[in-house]
Amino acid sequence: MNKSNPPKLAERFFRWICAQSNLEGLEGDLYELYERRAKKQGHRKANWYYLLDMLTLMRGSVVQINFNNSKSNKMGMILNYIKIAFRNGLRRKSFTLINLFGLTLGITAVLFISVYLWEETHYDRYQTNGENKYRLYDRLERESGDVSLITTVPPPIAEALEANFSQIKKAGRIYFDYGGTVFQIGDKSFSETNGYYAEFDALDILDVEIIAGTRDGLKEPRSFILSESLFIKFFEGAPFNNQTVQLGSSTFSIVGVYKDFPDQSHVNPDYLVSFELLKNYTPEERMNSWLWHQFTTYVEFEDGVNVKAFEEEAQRFVKERSAKELEAHGISYTTHFQSFHDIHLHSSAFEQDTFDRSSYQNVFFLGIAALIILFIACLNFVNLTSAQAIGRAKEVGIRKFVGAGKGQVFVQHCIESLLYVLIAGALTLGLLFVLLPEFNQFTEKEFELVDLFTPPRILAYLGALVALGVLAGAYPATLLTRVRAIDIVHGLKIHRVKVGKHFAVFNPRQILVAVQYVLSVGLIIISVVVYEQFQFMREADLGFDKENLILISTVGSMRRDLESTRQAFSEYSNIKNITFSYSVPGGIVAGDGIIIPRLNNKDQSANVFVTDHQFLKTMELELIAGRDFKLQNASDHSQAFVLNEEAVRTFDLGNPEDAIGEVIHWKHWNHQDSLKKGKVIGVVRDFNVKSMHKEVSPAAIHLLDSYMPNMIVRIGNGDLKKTIEFLEEKYSVYAPQRPFEFTFLDQTFDDFYRKEEKMAQLFGLFTVLTIVTALIGLLGLVNFNINKRSKELSIRKILGAGRLNIYVLLVKKYIFLICISLMISTPIAYYMANGWLDDFAYRITLDALIFIKVLGLILCLTLIVVSWRAIKGLQTNPADKLRTE
Amino acid sequence: MKGSNIGEFEELVMLSVGILQEEAYGISIKDELEVRTNRKPSIGALHSALNRLEKKGLLKSFLEGPTEDRRGRRKRFYQLTLTGKEVLAGIYEQRKEMIQLIPNLIFNS
Numbered sequence: 002m003n004k005s006n007p008p009k010l011a012e013r014f015f016r017w018i019c020a021q022s023n024l025e026g027l028e029g030d031l032y033e034l035y036e037r038r039a040k041k042q043g044h045r046k047a048n049w050y051y052l053l054d055m056l057t058l059m060r061g062s063v064v065q066i067n068f069n070n071s072k073s074n075k076m077g078m079i080l081n082y083i084k085i086a087f088r089n090g091l092r093r094k095s096f097t098l099i100n101l102f103g104l105t106l107g108i109t110a111v112l113f114i115s116v117y118l119w120e121e122t123h124y125d126r127y128q129t130n131g132e133n134k135y136r137l138y139d140r141l142e143r144e145s146g147d148v149s150l151i152t153t154v155p156p157p158i159a160e161a162l163e164a165n166f167s168q169i170k171k172a173g174r175i176y177f178d179y180g181g182t183v184f185q186i187g188d189k190s191f192s193e194t195n196g197y198y199a200e201f202d203a204l205d206i207l208d209v210e211i212i213a214g215t216r217d218g219l220k221e222p223r224s225f226i227l228s229e230s231l232f233i234k235f236f237e238g239a240p241f242n243n244q245t246v247q248l249g250s251s252t253f254s255i256v257g258v259y260k261d262f263p264d265q266s267h268v269n270p271d272y273l274v275s276f277e278l279l280k281n282y283t284p285e286e287r288m289n290s291w292l293w294h295q296f297t298t299y300v301e302f303e304d305g306v307n308v309k310a311f312e313e314e315a316q317r318f319v320k321e322r323s324a325k326e327l328e329a330h331g332i333s334y335t336t337h338f339q340s341f342h343d344i345h346l347h348s349s350a351f352e353q354d355t356f357d358r359s360s361y362q363n364v365f366f367l368g369i370a371a372l373i374i375l376f377i378a379c380l381n382f383v384n385l386t387s388a389q390a391i392g393r394a395k396e397v398g399i400r401k402f403v404g405a406g407k408g409q410v411f412v413q414h415c416i417e418s419l420l421y422v423l424i425a426g427a428l429t430l431g432l433l434f435v436l437l438p439e440f441n442q443f444t445e446k447e448f449e450l451v452d453l454f455t456p457p458r459i460l461a462y463l464g465a466l467v468a469l470g471v472l473a474g475a476y477p478a479t480l481l482t483r484v485r486a487i488d489i490v491h492g493l494k495i496h497r498v499k500v501g502k503h504f505a506v507f508n509p510r511q512i513l514v515a516v517q518y519v520l521s522v523g524l525i526i527i528s529v530v531v532y533e534q535f536q537f538m539r540e541a542d543l544g545f546d547k548e549n550l551i552l553i554s555t556v557g558s559m560r561r562d563l564e565s566t567r568q569a570f571s572e573y574s575n576i577k578n579i580t581f582s583y584s585v586p587g588g589i590v591a592g593d594g595i596i597i598p599r600l601n602n603k604d605q606s607a608n609v610f611v612t613d614h615q616f617l618k619t620m621e622l623e624l625i626a627g628r629d630f631k632l633q634n635a636s637d638h639s640q641a642f643v644l645n646e647e648a649v650r651t652f653d654l655g656n657p658e659d660a661i662g663e664v665i666h667w668k669h670w671n672h673q674d675s676l677k678k679g680k681v682i683g684v685v686r687d688f689n690v691k692s693m694h695k696e697v698s699p700a701a702i703h704l705l706d707s708y709m710p711n712m713i714v715r716i717g718n719g720d721l722k723k724t725i726e727f728l729e730e731k732y733s734v735y736a737p738q739r740p741f742e743f744t745f746l747d748q749t750f751d752d753f754y755r756k757e758e759k760m761a762q763l764f765g766l767f768t769v770l771t772i773v774t775a776l777i778g779l780l781g782l783v784n785f786n787i788n789k790r791s792k793e794l795s796i797r798k799i800l801g802a803g804r805l806n807i808y809v810l811l812v813k814k815y816i817f818l819i820c821i822s823l824m825i826s827t828p829i830a831y832y833m834a835n836g837w838l839d840d841f842a843y844r845i846t847l848d849a850l851i852f853i854k855v856l857g858l859i860l861c862l863t864l865i866v867v868s869w870r871a872i873k874g875l876q877t878n879p880a881d882k883l884r885t886e
Numbered sequence: 887m888k889g890s891n892i893g894e895f896e897e898l899v900m901l902s903v904g905i906l907q908e909e910a911y912g913i914s915i916k917d918e919l920e921v922r923t924n925r926k927p928s929i930g931a932l933h934s935a936l937n938r939l940e941k942k943g944l945l946k947s948f949l950e951g952p953t954e955d956r957r958g959r960r961k962r963f964y965q966l967t968l969t970g971k972e973v974l975a976g977i978y979e980q981r982k983e984m985i986q987l988i989p990n991l992i993f994n995s
Contacts, residue, residue: 023937025949026962030912030929036955057930063937 005044007035007051015055027058078409079416085396086417093389099781100385103774104425107378108469109432110770112462114371116453117444121364124265124345124357128208130301133170135308135338137298138351142333143606152351153177155291158336159202159298161322162315168306173203174296175268176279180554180710182272183739185247186235190738193231196272197297198279206299207268210260213241218256222277226257231271249557264447267344267356268297291323292330300338308338331603370767373524377517377771379473381778384513386418386477388785394484401486411478418474419467426466443762510782511818517778518822518859519829521771526830526855527837528764530847534838535761537845538754544645544688544697545586545620550746551714552585553728556736560709563613566735570712573727575719580619581709583611586690586746595642595701596666596676597652607648607699608690609667611707617643617685619715626657627683630704638704640679642667646687648699657684667703679703696842713746776866779815783867787811787874795879804875811871812864819863823856892944892973898923899935900974903945903964911961912936936964944970 019027031054038047090097128134137159138152159172181194199209204216211226218224225246227235232255236244245254262269280288287293302308319336327333339347349360397410405413434450441447559566560581567579594604610616614630614637625646630637642665646657654660663681687697716724729741751758787794794807831847838844892900902918903910916932919925939945946967949960966974 025959026912026947027933029952029956029959029961030933032957032959033913033953033955034929054929057928058933060930060934063930063933 005039005047007031008048011052011055015058018059023063027063031055031058078413082413082416083420085413086420089393089417090421093392095784096385096389096781099777100382100421101425101428103378103381103385103777104422105428105432106770106774107375108422108425108429108466109436110374110767111371112429112433113436113440114367116448117446118364118368118371120265120446120448121346121359125267125341127263127266128206128341131341133302133304133306134206134341135300135302136341136344137300138337138339139294139334140337141294143331143604147606150351151294152297152339152348152356153295154298154336155293155323156288156296157291157322158319159200159296159300162300162318163202165318166311166315168303168311169300170303171202171206171301172298173200173206173300174276174298175199175203175270176276176296178272178274182248182274184235185738186244190740191235192740192742193271195270196274197268197270198276199270199273200276203299204273206301207262207266209262209273211257212260214243214255214257216257216259218254219273219275220277221254221256222275222281223251223253224256224275224278225253226259226273227255228261228271229258230261232258265345267341267348267358269357291319291326292332308340312336312338367763370524370763373520374767374770374774375469377520377774377778379469380513380517381774381781382418382421382473383476384510384778385781385785386414386474387480388510388782390477390481393481397481397484398486398488401484407482410482410484414478414481415471415474418477419470422466422470422473426462443759514779514782515818515822515825517775518819519826521768521775522823522826522855522859523830523833524764524768524771525859526827526852527834528761528768529851529855530834530838530845531764532761533851534841534845535754535758538841538843539751541689541843543586543750544686545622547586547747547750549716549718550620551716551725551728552744552746552749553712553714553732554742555581555710555712556739558735559712563709566712567615569734570714570728570731572731573724575717575724576714576727577717578615578619578715580615580713581613582616582711582713583705583707583709584609585711585713585749586620586688596668598664598666600652604668605652605699607701610700610702611705611709612702613704613709614638616702617683619713620688621715622688623686624683625686627661627681629683637682638706640677641682641703642679643683643685643702644681645685645697645700647697648701649684651699654681660684665701667701677703677705772862776862779863780866780870783811783815783870787870791874791877791882794874795877795882798879799883807875808868808871811874812867815863815867816860819860823859827852827856892939892942892977895927895931896935896939897974897977899932900939900944900966900970904966904971904974908963910964915964939970940964943967944973 015028015031016024031051034054035047035051038050125131136152137154138150139154141147141149141151156174159174163169163172176198178194178196178198181192182196184191184193199219201216201219209216212229214226216226219226232241235246241255241258243254243256245252247253259273302311315338316335320333323334344356345358346361346364348356348358349362351358397405400410400413433453437448437450563581567581570576570579594606595609596602597605614632616622617624617629627643630641630643634641644654644660649655649657649660654663660681661684665679665681667677667679669675669677685702688700689697690700714728725743728743732739732741797807797810831852834847838847898919899915902915902922905922906914906918912929912933915936916927916929919927919932936945936947940947944967945964947962947964949962951963952958952960
């Protein structure tokens with residue numbers, strides 16, 4: 002008969018845990034039951050019951066976990082190690098506190114960052130078949146050599162690809178609802194800005210889940226589907242019942258409600274509009290234009306398609322179709338596919354990307370910073386523990402003398418450091434609890450404790466802590482295993498016991514301190530540079546005064562007669578100027594381009610501002626040649642352009658004065674064949690319409706009777722609150738039912754630098770953390786050194802050494818150490834900071850001053866820490882120290 | 887500890903040990919309990935009770951008789967000690983007295 006056996010591991014465990022005196026009888030019973038069940042129910046079941054039985058036996062009264070087990074007393078020793086660890090910890094309170102504090106800081110930082118990184122790197126994983134889903138983007142190239150990447154592509158691509166290639170399962174488009182929509186429900190109105198026109202295929206690809214109504218209703222042009230949360234906001238919890246909403250004078254129906262997109266989705270619309278509506282009001286020729294880059298397009302491939310190879314095929318195809326149209330415009334582009342998984346982190350290079358995106362570099366940097374902090378915290382721990390190891394030498398000697406082997410000493414000290422790490426880990430959880438709201442605010446995410454403590458995460462956390470404890474404990478433990486019992490029993494002085502070479506200039510501990518300094522000085526330099534660049538960008542001269550400019554979206558009744566509207570709004574004394582404009586600096590600017598016949602007949606890339614005659618005055622742009630637009634001059638309206646200096650330079654028009662009179666053509670938006678022909682009447686100083694990441698680009702300003710969605714108001718320094726109230730009152734005359742919304746233009750510009758601001762804040766935070774940890778480590782070390790040398794110092798004092806003398810003796814070693822680390826880290830930091838600054842078109846120059854500031858700061862902090870302890874040491878009475886002898 | 891205070895399950899275990907006489911060890915006691923009382927004690931609960939009773943001095947135990955299905959492990963046999971027998975008898979007396987004090991209690995016989 003084939004004999005089956007109960008699980009080996011369980012058997013061994015039972016033998017290990019069970020008291021010897023009880024083992025045989027119990028084991029026998031277990032086997033007997035096992036055999037009986039194996040015969041009756043098969044050995045699989047018998048195995049389970051075996052484990053179950055064993056589990057029921059796990060009670061103190063039965064197995065009698067016996068620490069004086071005759072075989073070994075491992076348990077007893079471990080308990081003893083823990084007891085000794087606590088006693089030692091309590092005896093050296095400051096050392097313990099410093100150690101725990103440093104570790105807790107490090108672990109907390111890493112925990113938070115890892116949570117954040119996990120979140121950031123797991124965007125767009127919720128879609129079914131996500132690995133087959135891609136977003137299209139185009140690489141646009143103008144004849145001038147301008148290259149830009151854009152994630153909105155021309156409308157016909159989706160359909161053409163789907164129809165012509167079998168590799169594509171589905172292709173769908175969405176179109177951002179520019180300017181947003183004002184919904185009127187009963188007597189309330191809501192202004193919503195986060196919506197898209199969406200095709201059914203796009204809904205499929207994005208896995209939009211309808212929870213009420215049907216999406217088929219979207220075939221009707223005047224229809225919406227709303228996200229669950231928006232629906233609740235609109236109807237305050239009323240059930241779905243095909244409600245209707247008013248948009249101005251027309252009625253739209255709500256045909257469905259969809260489940261909110263997950264937080265980790267690149268696109269997260271509040272409402273979706275029927276794509277038919279878009280088709281209805283967009284001219285046929287536009288919808289077939291291979292040039293109109295305005296549609297976010299998604300495709301889903303069939304399984305097993307090689308997308309890289311297909312990309313080339315698709316590029317050829319698109320090129321063929323679009324060639325004719327593109328030639329006339331001096332533009333060419335190639336189409337690319339971006340995997341859904343890459344959208345969130347690999348999109349920072351794209352223009353006009355309205356989606357939730359972050360940057361790979363940020364995530365990468367954060368990871369590095371977390372590792373550096375943890376590394377420094379560990380170094381501290383290793384450093385402090387090995388420094389105080391010398392005080393433990395006697396204990397280790399005695400242990401060895403009564404029979405402890407190297408392995409046991411090693412295990413003891415590893416367990417001790419493991420204890421420290423675990424306690425720090427527990428403290429971290431407390432901190433996590435306290436800091437979570439702050440963290441959420443900073444990262445603009447919503448983490449909850451429940452999400453953070455899923456079983457796999459808890460396991461990973463514990464595993465990481467154990468690994469950390471063992472790693473950090475290994476070095477000091479190894480040092481201690483080298484203590485020789487013979488030295489102790491010979492009665493040698495403890496500090497003569499060889500525990501590493503303590504008196505050499507570059508012993509391992511000092512190298513550790515130096516490494517800490519290298520890292521923290523590097524971080525400080527970089528963070529100061531980031532901060533200064535951020536300040537520089539915020540305060541930089543944009544070429545116009547961005548303060549005191551208020552931006553208001555116009556409504557139809559305001560646009561009917563711009564002059565009278567201007568009059569009405571200008572009545573208040575604190576309002577200086579008002580201009581109506583199509584595009585706004587800081588917003589999306591029409592990059593249609595202009596034609597300069599003298600050069601050639603092609604489009605020249607330029608930011609074109611379609612605006613009115615008050616634009617220059619309101620923006621306070623400085624004229625350097627020619628004149629401003631005049632209202633009375635009819636020709637200024639139909640045939641005049643104002644350029645900026647950069648345009649004059651780029652298009653080789655000579656001096657600003659020479660450029661006056663240059664002939665310029667501009668293609669009308671709606672009928673591309675009709676040209677507006679005019680002359681340059683003025684040149685203004687360069688002004689920056691985008692962030693400082695980019696160079697100033699050529700700009701042309703002209704007047705047009707057009708739809709003007711923006712009103713820009715220049716206000717004085719008077720009472721801001723009253724001014725806003727006035728504007729609101731006036732606004733309500735024109736748009737009684739719309740909520741009054743406005744933005745300050747400087748905020749718009751500040752938003753460009755939000756990423757840098759966050760970076761600056763983060764860097765600042767990390768820098769403070771690293772400095773604090775490094776200084777804590779230093780403090781511990783100085784503390785230890787002074788204690789160790791207290792006798793030496795006392796004797797020096799008695800023999801007449803002055804305070805200054807002793808002070809210098811104590812401090813000079815650290816100054817030396819720091820100078821060396823500064824020399825190492827400064828060039829590295831310089832190199833890295835320079836690399837970061839290269840991303841900016843306008844950047845600060847790195848001068849010696851920044852470095853001197855940082856070095857001064859570090860030296861000061863170090864001196865304060867060292868001196869604080871040193872002076873305390875100097876004030877002790879030498880007699881106290883020597884009397885015990 | 888005062889020996890005579892034992893729980894119901896402990897009492898049943900002791901009775902089983904008494905019934906089985908020379909043959910009382912973990913598995914046989916468990917089987918006996920299953921047959922007589924219709925409950926299925928886990929061997930953990932059983933051994934815990936046996937250990938407690940031994941500590942109280944109501945049972946004594948010795949190892950004997952390895953068999954093949956126990957892979958050579960001996961059985962731990964249990965026997966009632968003198969005190970154990972007295973306690974059982976005491977419990978019986980006590981119950982009998984108390985039951986007789988209940989008037990009109992009719993036994994099915």
